[in-house]
Amino acid sequence: MILFKNVTKKYGEEESFAIENINLKIEDGEFVVLVGQSGAGKSTLMRLITGEQKTDKGEVFLGKTRVNDLRYVDMPKHRRSLGIIFQDFKLLPSKTAFENIAFAMEILGKDNLEISRKVPRFLNIVGMGAKANKFPSQMSGGERQRIAIARALINEPKVLLADEPTGNLDVFNSWDIVNLLLKINEQLKTTIIFATHNKEVVNSINKRVISLDKGKIIRDSLDGKYII
Amino acid sequence: MDLFFSTIIRSIKYGFQNFGRNIFLSIATTSIMVLTLFGLGFFMVINQISSDALSGIQARVDISVYLKEGLEESQVNDFISYVKSIEGVKETNLITKEMALEKFKETYKDNPSIIQSLQVLDENPFPVTLTIKAESSDFYQSINDTLLASEYKESTIQETDYQKSTSKEIIDRLNNVIKVTRNVGISVIVVLATIAVLITYNTIRLTLYSYRQEIEIMRLVGASDSQIKGPFFVEGVLFGVFGTFISFLILFVVVLLISQTITSFISGAQSPSEYVLNKSFLIIGIQLTVGIILGVGSSLIAINRYLKV
Numbered sequence: 001m002i003l004f005k006n007v008t009k010k011y012g013e014e015e016s017f018a019i020e021n022i023n024l025k026i027e028d029g030e031f032v033v034l035v036g037q038s039g040a041g042k043s044t045l046m047r048l049i050t051g052e053q054k055t056d057k058g059e060v061f062l063g064k065t066r067v068n069d070l071r072y073v074d075m076p077k078h079r080r081s082l083g084i085i086f087q088d089f090k091l092l093p094s095k096t097a098f099e100n101i102a103f104a105m106e107i108l109g110k111d112n113l114e115i116s117r118k119v120p121r122f123l124n125i126v127g128m129g130a131k132a133n134k135f136p137s138q139m140s141g142g143e144r145q146r147i148a149i150a151r152a153l154i155n156e157p158k159v160l161l162a163d164e165p166t167g168n169l170d171v172f173n174s175w176d177i178v179n180l181l182l183k184i185n186e187q188l189k190t191t192i193i194f195a196t197h198n199k200e201v202v203n204s205i206n207k208r209v210i211s212l213d214k215g216k217i218i219r220d221s222l223d224g225k226y227i228i
Numbered sequence: 229m230d231l232f233f234s235t236i237i238r239s240i241k242y243g244f245q246n247f248g249r250n251i252f253l254s255i256a257t258t259s260i261m262v263l264t265l266f267g268l269g270f271f272m273v274i275n276q277i278s279s280d281a282l283s284g285i286q287a288r289v290d291i292s293v294y295l296k297e298g299l300e301e302s303q304v305n306d307f308i309s310y311v312k313s314i315e316g317v318k319e320t321n322l323i324t325k326e327m328a329l330e331k332f333k334e335t336y337k338d339n340p341s342i343i344q345s346l347q348v349l350d351e352n353p354f355p356v357t358l359t360i361k362a363e364s365s366d367f368y369q370s371i372n373d374t375l376l377a378s379e380y381k382e383s384t385i386q387e388t389d390y391q392k393s394t395s396k397e398i399i400d401r402l403n404n405v406i407k408v409t410r411n412v413g414i415s416v417i418v419v420l421a422t423i424a425v426l427i428t429y430n431t432i433r434l435t436l437y438s439y440r441q442e443i444e445i446m447r448l449v450g451a452s453d454s455q456i457k458g459p460f461f462v463e464g465v466l467f468g469v470f471g472t473f474i475s476f477l478i479l480f481v482v483v484l485l486i487s488q489t490i491t492s493f494i495s496g497a498q499s500p501s502e503y504v505l506n507k508s509f510l511i512i513g514i515q516l517t518v519g520i521i522l523g524v525g526s527s528l529i530a531i532n533r534y535l536k537v
Contacts, residue, residue, distance in 0.1 A: 073453070080450030090448070092441055103442075104449040109234035155449065 002026040002049060002159065002191070007058035009044055009215075017215040018044040022058070024210070024217065026193065028158070031185045033202050034195040035226050036212035042195040045212070046161045049193075050082060051075055062159070080108065083152030083160040083190070087167035089144045091136045091151075097123065098132040101151045108155060122150040125187075126180060142173030149180060159191045160184070166198055174198060178205060202226035235455050243462025246435050254467075257424075257431045261471030261522065262478065264420040265515045269479040271413040272511060273500050277490060278406045280498050285398055286365050291372055291390040294355040299384060304356065307384045311360060314374050316367025321359045328354035355386055365399040421522060428467055428526035432460055436534050443535065457531050464527025468519030476512050480504055 004024040010017050019041045026032050034042045047053040048060050051067050060067040062081065070078050091100050101122060102115045110118075123129045126146040136144050145165055152160055162181060166174035178194075178201050185192045196202060202209055206224035210217055247254045293311075295304065304322070311320055323331070329352050336342045346353075362368050372390040375381070436443070446456050480501070487501040504511065 076450045076452040076455075078450070079448065082450075084448055090441070090445055092445065103445065106238070107446050107449065107451045107455055109231040109238075111234075151449070 001028055001061070001063060002193075003059075003061040004045075004048075005059045005061075007048065007055050007060060009048060009053060009056050019048070019055075020215040022215075022217055024220070026191060028191055029185070029189045031182065031192045031205075031207045032194065033205070033207055033209045034193060034212060035197070035199075035202060035209055039214075040212040041215040042212055043163055044215075046084075046163055046193065046195065049159070049161060050084065051078055080155055081157055081159065083149075083155070083157040085145065085148045085152050085160070085162045085165045087164040089136070089141075089148045089168075091144055091147060093136050096133050096135055097128055097139070097147045100136070100147055101154050104151045104154050118154065119150075122154050125153070125184070126150040140173065141169050142176050145169065145173070145177050146180060149177070149184070153184065153188070153190070156188075157190065159193065162192060162194045164195055164197065166196060166201065171200075174201060199226040235452070235458060238455065239458025239462050242459035243466060246439070246459055246463045247466050249438065250431065250435060253431050253434060257427050257467050258470045258474065260420070260424045260427050261467050261519060262475045264417065264424045264522070265471050265475035265519050266478050266482075267413075267417050267420050268518055269475060269504075269511050269515055270482070271417060272507075272514070273479070273483055273503060274409060274413065275406075276498065276503050277500055278402070278409060282365070282399070282402050282406065285402065289361075289365065289368070289399060291360040291362075291368060291375075291388055293358045293360065293375065293388050294386040295358065295384055296386045297355065299356070303384060307380055308358065310378070310380060311358065311375070314371055316362045316364070316371055318361045318363045320361075323357040323359065325352045325354050325356055328352075328357060365403065368399075421518075424522050425526045425529075428464065428523055429530045431467075432463060432527045432530035433534055435460065435463060436530065457535060460527055460531050460535070461524065464523035464525075465520055466523070468516065468521070468523035471523070472512060472515040472519045475515060476508070479511070 002025070004022045007019055007022045007024075008017060009019040022041075022045070034045065036042050044053060048055060049062060049067065051070050055068055062078070065078060067078070092103065095103060098119055101119045105115045105118065120129060120132065123132055126149050128143060128146050128150065131139065131143060134143075136147070139147070149160075149165075160181070165181075166177050169177060181192055181194060182205065184190055203224065203226050208222050209219070209224060209226060211219035211226075295307070308320055308322065311317060329346075332346070332354065333343060360371060362371055368390060372388055375385060375388060443456055483500045483504050487499050491499050
C-alpha cells in the first residue's frame with residue numbers, strides 16, 4: 001500500500017507548490033492512472049515515492065516504510081522494492097536486450113545461473129523473447145520500452161512507477177505498452193502507477209484516475225475518465 | 229555475505245574494464261604515476277649512495293689531540309675521562325709515543341732515507357696522541373671548540389689537528405650536497421605527486437562521465453553506494469599498482485646502467501644495483517603504498533565530487 005498523508009512539497013524558492021496537501025491511498029495490486037498538465041505534480045509525486053525528493057510537510061509510506069525517514073544508506077534497499085520506467089527508456093546502447101535486463105540483476109549480486117534462467121522468462125512476458133540479442137539501436141521505440149519494463153520488473157518489485165512511458169511512442173506502440181502494463185498488473189499483481197497525457201488511453205482502460213492540477217488532487221475517481 | 233563478495237568481484241572486474249575503456253587516458257595516468265614513483269625510488273637510491281659516501285669519509289675522520297711532553301699517566305687518564313664526557317664523543321684511542329713510532333716505521337718501511345733521518349734524532353719525536361671519533365660529523369667542530377676552551381688547553385694539549393684537516397671541508401661540502409639533493413628530490417617528488425593526483429582525478433572524472441548512464445540505471449535499480457563507487461576506487465588502485473611495478477623495473481634498469489660508474493666514483497659506497505636488489509621489497513612496498521595512496525586519494529576526491537549517488 002502507498003499512502004500520502006497531508007503531503008506538501010515546494011522546490012527551492014518557487015512561489016507555487018509542486019505538491020500541496022495531498023492525501024492519497026493506493027492499495028496493493030491497484031492500477032492507478034495519474035493525469036494532469038505538465039507541472040501538475042505527477043513526476044514529483046513519483047519522486048516522493050522513490051525517495052529522490054523529500055516532503056516539506058506530511059508523510060509518505062510504502063507499505064510499512066515511512067519514506068521520509070529513510071537514510072541515505074537505506075535508499076538502495078528501498079529502490080529495490082520499486083520498478084521505474086521513463087519516457088526515454090534509459091537503456092544502455094552498448095548492451096543487448098538480454099544484457100540490459102541482466103545488468104539490473106548483476107549489480108544486485110545475482111549469479112549467472114539465476115540470470116540465465118530468469119531473463120528469458122521476463123523477455124517472454126514482455127513479448128521480446130525473439131529479440132534477446134538485439135541492441136537498442138536495432139529496436140523500435142515500443143520494443144525498447146518493453147525491454148525497459150522487463151528490466152524494471154526483473155527484480156520483482158511490488159510497485160511499478162511508469163512516468164509517461166508512452167510519451168515518445170506512436171499510437172500503435174502506446175497501446176501496446178498500455179496493454180502490457182495491464183497484463184503485468186493482472187498476472188503479476190504488481191501495483192502500477194501510470195502517469196500519462198494520453199486521454200484516449202485513459203478513457204479506454206477503465207481504471208482509477210487521479211487528476212492533478214497545480215500540485216493538488218482535483219479528482220480521484222474509479223470511473224476511468226480523463227477529466228481535468 | 230554473497231552480495232558483499234559479488235560487490236568486490238564486480239568492482240575488480242569493472243575496475244579493469246574502466247581502465248581499458250579509456251586506454252590512452254589510462255596509459256597517460258599510469259605514465260605520470262610511473263614518473264612519480266620512479267622519482268621516489270631513485271631518490272631512495274641516491275639518498276643511500278650519498279649516506280654511504282658520507283659514512284665512508286666519516287669513518288676516516290677524527291680529531292687528533294697531541295699531548296704535551298712529560299705528562300703523568302694519571303694526567304693523561306684524567307684528560308681521557310674529560311674527553312669522553314664531552315657531548316658527541318663516540319670513542320677515543322690513545323696512541324703512545326712508541327706506538328706512533330712503530331706506525332711511522334711501518335708506513336715508511338720502503339723508504340730507508342726517511343727511516344735513517346729518524347735515527348739521527350736522540351729521542352722519539354712523536355707526541356702522545358689521543359684520537360677522537362664523534363657520533364656524527366656535526367659534532368667535530370663543537371668537540372674541538374670545547375677542548376680548546378677547556379682548562380686542558382694550557383696544561384695538557386699541545387695541538388689539535390682538526391682545523392687543519394681537509395676532511396672537515398669535504399664533510400661540510402658533502403653534507404651540503406646531500407641537503408640540497410634531498411631538498412631538490414623532495415620538491416620534485418611533491419611536484420610530480422601533485423601532477424599525478426590532478427591527472428588521476430581528471431581520468432576518474434572522465435570515466436565517471438562516460439559511465440553516467442550506467443550509474444543512473446544502477447541507482448534506479450537500487451545498487452548500493454559501494455556497488456556504484458567500487459569500480460572507480462579499484463581503477464585508482466590499479467594506477468598505483470601498475471605504476472609501482474613499471475617504475476620499479478625502470479629503476480632497476482637505470483640503476484644497473486649507472487651502478488659501475490657510481491661505485492668507481494665513490495669508494496665505500498654500496499653498489500646501487502645491489503642496494504635495489506637487497507631492498508627490493510622495501511622499495512616496492514614504499515612505492516606501492518605511495519602509489520595506492522595517490523591513486524585512491526585522487527579517485528575518492530573525484531568520486532565524492534562528481535558522483536552523487
